[in-house]
Amino acid sequence: MFGVYDNKDGGGWNTTKDAYTSFVARPDRGKSAFFNNGGTAPRGSYQRGGFGGSGNSRWVEESRDDEDWSKPTQANERLEQELFAGGNTGINFDNYDDIPVEATGQNCPHHIDSFQDVEMGEIIMSNIALTRYTRPTPVQKYAIPIIKNKRDLMACAQTGSGKTAAFLLPVLSQIYTEGPGEALAAQKSGGQDNGKYGRRKQYPLALVLAPTRELALQIYEEARKFAYRSRVRPCVVYGGADIGQQIRDLERGCHLLVATPGRLVDMMERGKIGLDYCNYLVLDEADRMLDMGFEPQIRRIVEQDTMPPKGIRQTMMFSATFPKEIQILARDFLEEYIFLAVGRVGSTSENITQKVVWVEDGDKRSFLLDLLNATGKNSLTLVFVETKKGADALEDFLYREGYACTSIHGDRSQRDREEALHQFRSGRCPILVATAVAARGLDISNVKHVINFDLPSDIEEYVHRIGRTGRVGNLGLATSFFNDKNGNITKDLLDILVEAKQEVPSWLESLAYEHQHKRNYSHQGGVDWWGN
Structure with missing residues (x-):
C-alpha cells in the first residue's frame, strides 16, 4: 500500500515518472472515429434502430396470451457473449459479513445468505450464473426477499453495494412469474388515446427512475443481462439524445423502462408511454434526484397520471442518504414500507x-x-x-x-x-x-x-x-x-x-x-x- 502522503512542507512521492511514451494519438481527439468504422461504438449506443436490442425485439408481434413467461427462450451465443463477457472478477467479500445491516418495519422477511435461498425462477438463476455472481451483497441479502414478498422498501446503502441487482433480480423474477397480464391486451389495442401521435403506446410493467443519463444507461445494461432469454424487453429514455430514435426503440416494445424524469414526462405527454399497468416503481439515487430539482417531475409521474396508487403498485426507493426530503417522499410514495440501512447511512x-x-x-x-x-x-x-x-x-x-x-x-x-x-x-x-x-x-x-x-x-x-x-x-x-x-x-x-x-x-x-x-x-x- 502507498506510504503516508504529507506534502505540506514540499515533500511528496519519490518516484520516477513513466508517462505513456508509446501513446501516439488521443482516441477521442477526432470525434468522427465514434461514428465510423474506425472506432467501436460503446455498448448501449444506438444500433439498428435501438440500443443494441435484448434479443426480444419483436415481442409485440410474437407475444401471445398463452405464452409462459417463466420459461427461457432460445439461447443466443452472440448476444450472450456481448452481455456477459465482462463478468465479475476479483471481488473481495471477506469484509462484507462485518457490515452492519438494520431492517425495521412490521413483519420484515428474513434475509437470505445465498441466491438459492429464494425462488427466483429458471431465467434469473441462469443469468446470475452467467454474470458469475457467487453470493449476494448485504443489500441484496435483505432487499431481495423483501421485494419478493411484495413489500415496499426504502433502502439506504453505501455506494457500490450492489443496489441495481438488488431490485432488478426480484422485480424481473416477479414479472416472469406473473406474465404481462392486462398490459399485453392494452398493447395489442394500440392505446386508444394515442390519437394524432401515431403508433402504439407502450405500457411498461416496471419503471426505474434515475437522475442522470449515465446511471440510466448503466441500469439499462444490467437489465439487459437479467432479461436475457426472457420475453421482457428493457428500454431506456433520457434527455440529451435523439428523441425520435428513442421513440422508435420504444415502439419495438417495452416491458421494463429505465428513464430520467424529464424525458419520461416528455414521452408521456407525446402519448408514447402509459403507466396504467406499471406495477413496480423504483427510484434509484432518490436523494440525488431531489438535489437536481426533479421532485415536480417525479410527483407528476407518480401522482398525477395513470400509475396505480401506492398499495396497488410496489415501490422501492434507494438512496445513499436519508434527509428530511427523502423521508417525506417515502411517506408519500410508500405503503407500510420496510426501512433498510446497510452500513452507516452516508x-x-x-x-x-x-x-x-x-x-x-x-x-x-x-x-x-x-x-x-x-x-x-x-x-x-x-x-x-x-x-x-x-x-x-x-x-x-x-x-x-x-x-x-x-x-x-x-x-x-x-x-x-x-x-x-x-x-x-x-x-x-x-x-x-x-x-x-x-x-x-x-x-x-x-x-x-x-x-x-x-x-x-x-x-x-x-x-x-x-x-x-x-x-x-x-x-x-x-x-x-x-x-x-x-x-x-x-x-x-x-x-x-x-x-x-x-x-x-x-x-x-x-x-x-x-x-x-x-x-x-x-x-x-x-x-x-x-x-x-
Whole structure:
C-alpha cells in the first residue's frame, strides 16, 4: 500500500515518472472515429434502430396470451457473449459479513445468505450464473426477499453495494412469474388515446427512475443481462439524445423502462408511454434526484397520471442518504414500507484506503503526475475537478504530458460523454477527468484510484466521489488534495476518516481542532477563522 502522503512542507512521492511514451494519438481527439468504422461504438449506443436490442425485439408481434413467461427462450451465443463477457472478477467479500445491516418495519422477511435461498425462477438463476455472481451483497441479502414478498422498501446503502441487482433480480423474477397480464391486451389495442401521435403506446410493467443519463444507461445494461432469454424487453429514455430514435426503440416494445424524469414526462405527454399497468416503481439515487430539482417531475409521474396508487403498485426507493426530503417522499410514495440501512447511512467503505495530502494549488499538477506514475500505467484512475473549464484544462495538460486521457462534464454532448466513458471502461483512456456529473451512481469496474484534484464543498459529495472505487467488495484507493480553500469540510472529513479507520494526518487533526475552537470563539462574539 502507498506510504503516508504529507506534502505540506514540499515533500511528496519519490518516484520516477513513466508517462505513456508509446501513446501516439488521443482516441477521442477526432470525434468522427465514434461514428465510423474506425472506432467501436460503446455498448448501449444506438444500433439498428435501438440500443443494441435484448434479443426480444419483436415481442409485440410474437407475444401471445398463452405464452409462459417463466420459461427461457432460445439461447443466443452472440448476444450472450456481448452481455456477459465482462463478468465479475476479483471481488473481495471477506469484509462484507462485518457490515452492519438494520431492517425495521412490521413483519420484515428474513434475509437470505445465498441466491438459492429464494425462488427466483429458471431465467434469473441462469443469468446470475452467467454474470458469475457467487453470493449476494448485504443489500441484496435483505432487499431481495423483501421485494419478493411484495413489500415496499426504502433502502439506504453505501455506494457500490450492489443496489441495481438488488431490485432488478426480484422485480424481473416477479414479472416472469406473473406474465404481462392486462398490459399485453392494452398493447395489442394500440392505446386508444394515442390519437394524432401515431403508433402504439407502450405500457411498461416496471419503471426505474434515475437522475442522470449515465446511471440510466448503466441500469439499462444490467437489465439487459437479467432479461436475457426472457420475453421482457428493457428500454431506456433520457434527455440529451435523439428523441425520435428513442421513440422508435420504444415502439419495438417495452416491458421494463429505465428513464430520467424529464424525458419520461416528455414521452408521456407525446402519448408514447402509459403507466396504467406499471406495477413496480423504483427510484434509484432518490436523494440525488431531489438535489437536481426533479421532485415536480417525479410527483407528476407518480401522482398525477395513470400509475396505480401506492398499495396497488410496489415501490422501492434507494438512496445513499436519508434527509428530511427523502423521508417525506417515502411517506408519500410508500405503503407500510420496510426501512433498510446497510452500513452507516452516508458513510464510506472500509475497502477504500483514503489518503489526504496537503497540496497548494500551484503544485497540484506536478503532484498529480507523480501519483499517476505511482499508481501504474494501466490502472483506471478517476480525477475529479470542480469546474467544466478546469476539466478541459487538466485533460489538455495530461494529454500534452503524454497520458491517454479523456474527460466528462455537463457541457460535452451526450455522444461524447458516452464515448468518453467507453474509452475509460475499455482501458484505452485509463485516466478520466470528471466534474460532479460522474460522482454518483456510475458503476465502472476496476477503478483503482480516485483522485480529488479539487475537493468538493460538502462531505456527501466527497463520499459519492470516492465511492467510484472499492466497489462491490473490491479494494480501492482515494487521494484528496487539501489546502486552505477546503477548510469548510475539515471536521466532516476528519470524522469520515476516523469512522472508516483510516490514517489521519496530524495537520488535519490540528486544523479541525483550530476550526472548532475558532467557531466556538465566534459564537461567543469573536470573529470566525476566515476573518469575517
